[in-house]
Amino acid sequence: MNYPKALEALIEHFRKYPGVGQKTAERYALFTLTHRDQVDAMGFSEALSNLHTSIKTCDSCGYFTEKETCDICVDSTRNRSQIMVVEEAKDVLTFEKAHSYHGLYHVLGGTLSPSEGIGPEDLNIKKLIERLKDKTHQELIIATNLNEAGETTALYLKYILNETGISLMRIGYGLPAGGNISYADDMTLTKALEGRRKM
Numbered sequence: 001m002n003y004p005k006a007l008e009a010l011i012e013h014f015r016k017y018p019g020v021g022q023k024t025a026e027r028y029a030l031f032t033l034t035h036r037d038q039v040d041a042m043g044f045s046e047a048l049s050n051l052h053t054s055i056k057t058c059d060s061c062g063y064f065t066e067k068e069t070c071d072i073c074v075d076s077t078r079n080r081s082q083i084m085v086v087e088e089a090k091d092v093l094t095f096e097k098a099h100s101y102h103g104l105y106h107v108l109g110g111t112l113s114p115s116e117g118i119g120p121e122d123l124n125i126k127k128l129i130e131r132l133k134d135k136t137h138q139e140l141i142i143a144t145n146l147n148e149a150g151e152t153t154a155l156y157l158k159y160i161l162n163e164t165g166i167s168l169m170r171i172g173y174g175l176p177a178g179g180n181i182s183y184a185d186d187m188t189l190t191k192a193l194e195g196r197r198k199m
Contacts, residue, residue: 007033060131062107062124063092072096072105079103081138085128085157087111087145091181095143100190103141106131111149112156120156128157132164141196143171147178158199168199 003011007029014025032041057063058070065071072078072092082103086092092105108123131137142157144150158168172195174188175181184192 003029057089057107060127061105062089062109062127063105064089077102080136082141083128083131083137083139084141084143086143086181087150087153091143094182094184095189098186098189100186100193103139104137108144108153111144111153113149113152120160123153125157125160129160132161132166137166139167139169141169141171141193142199143181143192145180146171146173146175147180154199169196170199172196 002008003026010029010032011022011025014020014028015022017025020028032044036044054066055064056066058065058073059068060073061070063070063072079102082101083106084095084101084103085106085108086095087108087110089107092107095101095105106124106128108125108128110118110123112118112120112123132140140157140161142154144153154170161168172192174191174193174195175184181189
């Protein structure tokens, strides 16, 4: 017996989320149908719609914002001599929750992956090079994940930025090889920052 079409459609949408299989998607959809009234459903729908109409990427660093420039970039208390390069916006949140880094960020929007057709032009690298023309920035901490794609991206950044005169640092190995920054605890992230090394 098949679900009604409206319920099937909702299940398919939930299945698109990472880590959500058929049974979990069915559970989410059925819970939404049986435990949430129309007001809740409309609020959920509006919140989803607002994600793409209200939130954009910061003109400077690529992080999430509802304005032209994000709160981190305009914060005068941040250490403007440091820029940490991360793969995704969620990595910024991870470091911010650890309260161990107080500089600026730059979000690449992914990693180099020739096998998937992702080259330097597909990442937010050109904007990074532009930012580094401001001599206020003296240290660049490359905090890509410690897996093949992250290491490839870090080496590429080292290659193209080596002549800029900026101090290039790679995040320390407090993180396990093959690990993902988003899943690291606060202490691991702190140790990784403390153990950063010159590239």
